[in-house]
Amino acid sequence: MQRLGVFVCWCGSNIAATVDVDRVVAEAKVQPGVVFAQDYQYMCSEAGQNIIKDAIKQYGLNGIVVCSCSPRMHEATFRKAAEAAGLNPYMVEIANIREHCSWIHKDKEAGTEKACVLMRAAVAKVLLNTPLKAGESKVVKRALVIGGGIAGIQTALDIADAGFPVDIVEKNATIGGRMAQLDKTFPTLDCSSCILTPKMVEAKTNENIRLITYAEVEEVSGFVGSFKAKIRKKARFVKEDVCTGCGVCMSKCPSKKGLNEFNMGLNNRPAIYIPFAQAIPNVAVIDKTQCIKLNTGKCGLCEKVCTAGAIDYTQQDEFIEEEYGAIVMATGFRPIDASKFDEYSYSTCKDVVTSLELERIMNAAGPTGGVLLRPSDGKHPHSIVFVQCVGSRDVSGRGKPYCSKICCMYTAKHAMLIRDKYPDVEVHVFYIDVRTPGKNFDEFYRRAAEQYDVDYIKGQVGKVWEEDGHLVVRGVDLIANEQIVLNTDMVVLATAIEPDPTARKVANMLTASIDTNDFITEAHPKLRPVESPTAGIFLSGVCQGPKDIPETVSQAGAAASKVIGLLSKNKLTTNPCVAHSDELLCNGCSCCEKVCPYGAISYDTHLINDHGVKETRRVALVNEALCQGCGACTVVCPSGAMDLKGFSNKQIMAEVEAICL
Amino acid sequence: MQKVSEKVIARARELMHDGTVSKVVGWKAGEFFYDCEPNVFETEESLKDLVYNRFCGANLSKYMIKNSIASGGEGAGKVLVLLKPCDTYSFNQLLTEHRIDRENVYILGVGCEGMCDIDRIRERGFKGITGVLEADSGNELVITTLYGEGKVNIDDVLLNKCDSCKGKAHKIYDELISDNEDEGPRGDRFEGVRELEAMSPEQRFAFWQAELSKCIRCNACRNACPACSCRKCVFDNNASGIASKANTDSFEEKMFHIIRAFHVAGRCTDCGECTRVCPQGIPLHLFNRKYIKDINDFYGEYAAGEEAGQRGPLISFTEQDIEPGHAVVKGGN
Numbered sequence: 001m002q003r004l005g006v007f008v009c010w011c012g013s014n015i016a017a018t019v020d021v022d023r024v025v026a027e028a029k030v031q032p033g034v035v036f037a038q039d040y041q042y043m044c045s046e047a048g049q050n051i052i053k054d055a056i057k058q059y060g061l062n063g064i065v066v067c068s069c070s071p072r073m074h075e076a077t078f079r080k081a082a083e084a085a086g087l088n089p090y091m092v093e094i095a096n097i098r099e100h101c102s103w104i105h106k107d108k109e110a111g112t113e114k115a116c117v118l119m120r121a122a123v124a125k126v127l128l129n130t131p132l133k134a135g136e137s138k139v140v141k142r143a144l145v146i147g148g149g150i151a152g153i154q155t156a157l158d159i160a161d162a163g164f165p166v167d168i169v170e171k172n173a174t175i176g177g178r179m180a181q182l183d184k185t186f187p188t189l190d191c192s193s194c195i196l197t198p199k200m201v202e203a204k205t206n207e208n209i210r211l212i213t214y215a216e217v218e219e220v221s222g223f224v225g226s227f228k229a230k231i232r233k234k235a236r237f238v239k240e241d242v243c244t245g246c247g248v249c250m251s252k253c254p255s256k257k258g259l260n261e262f263n264m265g266l267n268n269r270p271a272i273y274i275p276f277a278q279a280i281p282n283v284a285v286i287d288k289t290q291c292i293k294l295n296t297g298k299c300g301l302c303e304k305v306c307t308a309g310a311i312d313y314t315q316q317d318e319f320i321e322e323e324y325g326a327i328v329m330a331t332g333f334r335p336i337d338a339s340k341f342d343e344y345s346y347s348t349c350k351d352v353v354t355s356l357e358l359e360r361i362m363n364a365a366g367p368t369g370g371v372l373l374r375p376s377d378g379k380h381p382h383s384i385v386f387v388q389c390v391g392s393r394d395v396s397g398r399g400k401p402y403c404s405k406i407c408c409m410y411t412a413k414h415a416m417l418i419r420d421k422y423p424d425v426e427v428h429v430f431y432i433d434v435r436t437p438g439k440n441f442d443e444f445y446r447r448a449a450e451q452y453d454v455d456y457i458k459g460q461v462g463k464v465w466e467e468d469g470h471l472v473v474r475g476v477d478l479i480a481n482e483q484i485v486l487n488t489d490m491v492v493l494a495t496a497i498e499p500d501p502t503a504r505k506v507a508n509m510l511t512a513s514i515d516t517n518d519f520i521t522e523a524h525p526k527l528r529p530v531e532s533p534t535a536g537i538f539l540s541g542v543c544q545g546p547k548d549i550p551e552t553v554s555q556a557g558a559a560a561s562k563v564i565g566l567l568s569k570n571k572l573t574t575n576p577c578v579a580h581s582d583e584l585l586c587n588g589c590s591c592c593e594k595v596c597p598y599g600a601i602s603y604d605t606h607l608i609n610d611h612g613v614k615e616t617r618r619v620a621l622v623n624e625a626l627c628q629g630c631g632a633c634t635v636v637c638p639s640g641a642m643d644l645k646g647f648s649n650k651q652i653m654a655e656v657e658a659i660c661l
Numbered sequence: 662m663q664k665v666s667e668k669v670i671a672r673a674r675e676l677m678h679d680g681t682v683s684k685v686v687g688w689k690a691g692e693f694f695y696d697c698e699p700n701v702f703e704t705e706e707s708l709k710d711l712v713y714n715r716f717c718g719a720n721l722s723k724y725m726i727k728n729s730i731a732s733g734g735e736g737a738g739k740v741l742v743l744l745k746p747c748d749t750y751s752f753n754q755l756l757t758e759h760r761i762d763r764e765n766v767y768i769l770g771v772g773c774e775g776m777c778d779i780d781r782i783r784e785r786g787f788k789g790i791t792g793v794l795e796a797d798s799g800n801e802l803v804i805t806t807l808y809g810e811g812k813v814n815i816d817d818v819l820l821n822k823c824d825s826c827k828g829k830a831h832k833i834y835d836e837l838i839s840d841n842e843d844e845g846p847r848g849d850r851f852e853g854v855r856e857l858e859a860m861s862p863e864q865r866f867a868f869w870q871a872e873l874s875k876c877i878r879c880n881a882c883r884n885a886c887p888a889c890s891c892r893k894c895v896f897d898n899n900a901s902g903i904a905s906k907a908n909t910d911s912f913e914e915k916m917f918h919i920i921r922a923f924h925v926a927g928r929c930t931d932c933g934e935c936t937r938v939c940p941q942g943i944p945l946h947l948f949n950r951k952y953i954k955d956i957n958d959f960y961g962e963y964a965a966g967e968e969a970g971q972r973g974p975l976i977s978f979t980e981q982d983i984e985p986g987h988a989v990v991k992g993g994n
Contacts, residue, residue, distance in 0.1 A: 508980055585893050589758035594976040603759075610892075615730075618759050636976060638924050639891035640901045653902045 002033035002127055005061040006119060007052055009043035009068035011098055016041075018102035018111040024067060027116045031123045035059050044074050049081040056085035063091045063126040067119050069098040088131035090576065090646060095122035117659055124658035128651045132576035137625050139225040140325040141567050144169065146217055146506055149177020150196060150549060151541025151556045152330035153203050158560030160208035164567045167322065168203065169231055170213045171502060174279035175200055177332055181262060181356060183363040183370075185549055186413040187444035193278060193365075200280045212320065214285060216502070220327070220509045221599050223628050224536030225572045227324045235315040237286035237294070238272070243310035245274060245282035249302035258290045260367070264357045266375065267367035272302045272311075276365060284310070326563040327510060329520055329532070330540040330556070331503040335495040336391045340398055344387060344464045344493055350376040351471055352464060352491045355410055362417065372422060374489055377469075381489030383426040384418060385473045386411050387461045391496035393432065400496045400517060405546035407494035408435045412448040414492065419452040428455040428486060430475050438548065457484070464491050503543050511597060512537045519545050530559040538562050577646035578627035579634060581620040584610050585641035588618030592633035592642050600626035601633060663795050665772045666713045668838045669743065672769060676741055677705050682767050683738030686724050688717040694792060695779040699724055713743065715793055715802070718776035718820050720932050722751035722761075723887040729762040739765055745773040746839075747822070749832040750930035750966030751887035756833075757969050758928070760890060770831035772839025774815075777802070781818040787811060821946070822933025825850030832967060850931070854950045873915045875941040882918075882935040882945055888925035895920070922948035927956060927975035930966035959983045 006028035010016035021039040028037035036059045040048045043066060055061060064087070066078045071094040079089035097115040105111040143159050145152045148170030159166045168175065180200075182192035203209050212231055219230040253270035260269040262276050271290040274282060284302075292299035293313055303311040338354050339347035346352045351374050353361070364370035374381050388407055391399030408431070415427045434456070436442040448454045461475040473486045499518040507514045512532040513521040520543050523531040530539050540559040541552045579600070581592075593601040605618045620642070622633075633642040634649060643649055676682045685708060689700035695716045701724070702708050721742055728740045744752055749770065755761045782790065782804060789807030796803045801812045825848035829841045857865055883889045883896075895901040896917065903920065922945075931953055935945040956963055960974035960983065974982075 505980065585891070585898070587758065587760065587891055589760065591758075591976050594972060595978070597978075638928075639893060640895050640898065650900070650902050 002063060003035045003059060003061050004031075004033045004123060004126060005052070005055045005059060005064045006031070006034055006037040006123065007043055007048075007055075007064065007066045007068075008037070008039040008097075008119075009048065009066065010039060010041045011069060011102075012041065015068070015098050015102045015115075018105055018108055019097055019115040020108060020112040023112050024097070024115050024119055028065075028119055028123070031120060033063075033127055034123060036061065043068050044077055049077070052078065052081050053085040056082065056087050061087065063087075063093075063129055065093045065095055065119065065122040065126055067095040067097045067115065067122070070094075070096050070100075090132040091126065091129050093122040093126040093129065095119045121655040121658040124654040125651045128648065128654055129646070132645055134576045135574045135624060136571045137223075137225055137574045139567060139569050139572060140227075140323045142166065142322070142324050143326045143328065143563050143567065144217075144227070144229055144322070144324040145328045145330055145540070147177070147330035147332055147500075147541070147543070148172075148175030148203075148211070148213065149330060149332045149541065150179040150199070151332065151543075151552045152177070152328070153199050154553050154556035155328050155330060155538075155540045155560045155563070156209050157199065157202060157206065158557050159563050159567075160206045162560075162564040162567075163208065164564065165208050165210070167210045167212055167324075169215050169217055170211070171216050172275065173214045173236065173283070173285040174275045174281070175203060175211060175213060176276075176278070176280070178356075179549060180276065180278070181264075181359060183359050183366075184413060184417060186409045187438070187440045189413070189417070197278045200278065204280045211281065213281060215320075217506060217509065218319075222323075223598060223626065225325050225566070227327055227536065229322055229324060229327070231320040231322070233318040233320060235288070235317050236283065237288065237291070237311065237313055237315050238284045239310045239312055239315075240281060240283050242308050243283040243306075244308050245279075245284070246308075247274060247284075248305050248307070249284055249311070250274065252301050252305045254299065254301060255290050255292050258287050263360045263367050264354070266357060266360055286311075326536050326538060326566050328538045328540050328559050328563060329503070329506060329510070329512065329543050331500045331506055331543045333497040333542040333546070334500050336399065336498050338390060338493050338495050341390055341493070343462060344390065344491065345466065345471075346493060349464070349466050349471060349491075350374075351381075351489065352493065354493050354495045355407065355414065356495075358414055358492050359410075362414070372418065372425070379489075380422075381425060383486070383488040384428070384490045384492060385461075385471075385486055385488045386415060386427070386429040386492045386494065388429065388431040388494045389460075389496075390493040392494075394496070400498060402517060402546065403435065404496045405435075406497070406548050409438070409441055409444065409548065411492075411494050412445045412454070415454040416448040416452050419448075419454060426455070428457055428488070430457050430459055430461050432458075432460065438550070497542065497546055499543055510534060510537050519543065530555055530562055536566065574625065575629050577629040577644060578624045579622045579629065579631070579642055579644050581622055582641045582643070583608055583617070583619040585639045586617070586619040587639055587641070588620070589638065591636045591638065592620055595632040595636045597630065597632065598626050598628050600624075600628075662715065662774045665838055665840065669713045669769065669771050670708075670711050672836070672838060673711055673741060673743070674705065674708050676767065676769075677702075677708060680738060682741040684728065684740045685711065686721050686728055686740060686742045687711045688713060688719060688721075688743070695777075695790070701728060713771060715775075715777040716779070717745075718822070718937055720745075720748045720751055720885070720887060720934050722748050722755055723885070723890055725752065725766055726755065726760045726890055729765045739767040741767045741769060743769050743771050744831065744834065745771055745776075746829050746831050747773075747827050747930075747932055749834065750827070750964065751932050752966070753833055753969040753971075754928060754930050754966035755887060755890070757966075757971055763969075768834045768836070770834030770837040770839060772837075772841055773829060774841065775819045775823045775826065777815075777818050778820045782813060785813055785818065820933070821936050821944075824848045827931070827964075833969065851950060851954050853944065853947050854954050857947060857951065869915065872943050873918055875943055876918065877941060878917065879940060881938040881940060883921060885934040885938040886921075886925065887930070887932060887934070888928045889921065895924070918943075918945065918948065922952060925949065926952040927973040928965055929953065930964070
């Protein structure tokens with residue numbers, strides 16, 4: 001005999017303003033099996049929980065429904081309360097009458113009606129609930145960090161510091177990421193390499209960190225505490241443990257026409273190369289699309305000049321398989337393609353560059369040795385125009401709707417550095433707004449505008465074109481309310497940043513959700529900003545949203561602390577809502593096995609007694625430790641042999657019928 | 662057809678006689694020469710009833726679930742099954758789903774020139790039909806009746822499923838008796854689906870209302886369908902909660918066919934048995950072809966049963982998979 005209790009929360013006025021809670025209680029009282037119903041202002045408060053506990057004891061309740069906020073908020077709270085009163089925690093159902101009802105409705109009549117429907121569905125479901133018991137699973141005490149930029153490096157260093165082994169998988173031949181490409185950093189103007197390279201070296205030398213560079217994660221299976229990853233280590237054609245990084249091969253390589261990615265393609269590099277002087281590992285790599293030997297079989301010069309004997313043209317991709325307790329995404333960003341904004345003539349005029357290209361032009365290791373020269377003719381520019389928000393805050397669909405956050409500050413930095421080093425150069429900056437919320441940021445911007453005489457023009461640029469060997473910029477000055485035309489030597493586009501294209505692939509592999517801009521979604525935007533909703537997946541750096549270096553580093557540390565918290569546990573409580581198969585109904589067709597994202601289903605052939613008929617049959621078996629209760633198998637099973645504990649087909653049908661009837 | 666037929670019957674007898682197989686799953690004439698039905702022949706003697714003619718439309722693949730699994734073991738021989746080209750798709754799909762023990766089966770691929778529909782012959786005005794013979798011309802049949810003889814064009818009296826034949830190539834076999842393996846597909850099998858898609862939702866509802874209200878829940882479609890071979894059908898399982906989604910009212914009557922179509926989506930090889938066996942003439946194949954067309958549109962061309970061990974688009978997930986929102990835009994009617 002079912003004895004159910006229904007508890008209706010007001011959530012202050014969050015629910016009570018749009019839902020007549022008295023009516024929900026009154027309707028609950030007449031539902032089948034319900035012996036007790038009550039409302040309260042804050043069910044989640046201690047007093048509210050006590051109402052639940054007391055009612056369970058007093059009325060001998062064997063199932064309860066709490067009509068309140070999303071189960072993601074307080075399901076755990078109410079399950080604990082029920083357990084404390086002696087009720088199995090899985091005999092608790094939540095009817096979400098806040099997010100699913102009061103918050104999205106204005107009309108109280110309609111809201112109340114819907115709240116009643118949701119309550120009825122939850123009652124119909126709890127009538128079919130059965131007590132469940134959670135199991136335990138292991139925690140592999142090793143972390144995987146995907147991406148070796150400053151975010152990944154910092155997260156790995158912090159995890160390693162706590163004593164846990166961690167692998168960094170970096171797709172490029174060296175760690176360092178975007179920060180390695182920067183010249184100076186705002187707002188202190190210290191050299192980017194000077195502060196980054198010690199961290200890179202630390203990552204290399206820390207005995208708890210393994211660097212897996214020139215590698216990509218290919219497959220991930222498993223779940224929190226027990227992920228399995230397959231990592232493809234791409235062939236470098238250079239033996240990593242033998243190469244001394246002397247660089248002789250680079251100077252002798254006859255195939256010198258590769259675009260230098262590190263310098264944003266502004267100059268060339270040989271087919272065998274070390275990305276930059278401080279690269280870690282300091283090991284050469286052969287670009288197989290460009291190498292003469294690998295393409296034609298002739299050449300082999302690098303092999304001849306390499307005194308260490310490190311060249312190996314026969315090297316193949318290698319695969320590393322490893323288990324991890326936690327995975328951190330630190331996949332970073334790239335600037336968007338500026339050629340989509342043709343009004344700025346980026347694809348046709350060499351002297352129109354992106355900010356990251358300017359960064360390389362200003363850098364001592366860059367294509368011009370750090371001297372500011374126009375890319376078209378190598379002459380000293382006398383005037384530079386900066387255009388802000390190229391593709392940021394763009395709702396036209398060409399660019400990105402969000403603010404890329406770092407552009408105002410790096411443009412101020414570029415302007416200031418140029419004015420400082422080359423006082424003869426005029427600098428104009430077109431901006432929509434200058435956004436400087438950060439410690440010492442506004443002071444920095446004001447220094448550029450006030451002390452360095454950078455000409456900030458509020459307005460946008462409509463067109464840039466080339467005329468008689470210089471560039472013409474037509475824009476609008478909104479404060480003077482006039483159109484202006486400027487003759488200039490260079491134009492720098494502060495292009496929006498977007499998540500690195502690998503983020504989408506990695507997120508899919510990890511079943512981590514992404515937003516419409518391909519940024520990884522947090523478990524909660526305010527309260528769980530470094531966790532993915534998928535347990536065991538953490539977020540570090542720009543893959544979660546635009547960030548500057550100080551923010552990235554603090555978030556990287558936060559992600560590390562979450563990982564450390566997880567790896568410090570010896571056991572995790574598993575979700576008892578797992579799939580199970582009725583072997584008498586199972587066809588053995590393998591459909592469930594194929595859709596299972598966790599590899600939790602296997603097949604066994606054994607003797608089955610089907611109502612007296614003894615037959616050897618191939619039937620599905622669910623590994624409850626691996627199953628995450630996603631339910632994909634229950635949907636695909638043609639005969640309905642697969643069912644999910646806590647969310648059985650019957651329970652769901654009962655909910656649907658309670659809603660429809 | 663005549664030549665192939667004679668060779669097939671002779672070869673089946675030979676295989677039984679030399680002990681290669683201990684059973685033959687083939688066709689046997691029923692009360693009339695045109696109601697050929699599936700039959701399991703267990704003795705050499707019984708093979709005198711084996712036929713292979715223009716009325717052997719039945720797909721024998723499904724019978725191999727029971728017959729292949731139950732066979733085997735000490736001393737037991739293989740089971741011979743006669744498969745037409747289109748039947749091999751169903752056989753492969755069942756192999757993919759681990760429903761047939763391939764080891765225990767000997768497949769004789771039998772050539773097919775199209776199967777006839779006795780009702781379509783009758784529609785052309787023939788009464789008291791006593792026989793259907795191949796005419797010398799090759800594309801005609803001679804119909805003998807109590808009242809004399811007549812000729813029909815073969816294309817006019819083929820089974821519905823043969824109107825859009827997949828082609829005459831067998832997708833799996835141990836031995837082949839066929840002289841037209843290279844003949845390609847015929848007809849436009851999605852024509853009917855496009856007509857339905859062009860209707861307004863109201864028209865379409867009315868169309869299906871009219872068709873499905875003819876259903877008498879005889880279960881012939883389900884019983885003949887090779888994809889509908891669950892050990893226990895959800896409609897026979899009281900615990901499933903949908904056992905009653907049948908003929909209690911006009912709404913639930915439709916649910917049976919719609920649920921069935923969803924259950925076989927991605928697994929249906931479009932063998933056409935559902936429509937062939939329906940005593941009420943409901944064009945059930947249109948449901949299946951709609952899903953096949955959608956699968957082709959959304960995931961690229963896919964033919965279930967083309968080869969054994971395939972992984973269908975509905976049970977594999979790739980990054981290129983269509984997003985649900987796009988599916989609605991692309992063809993959500």
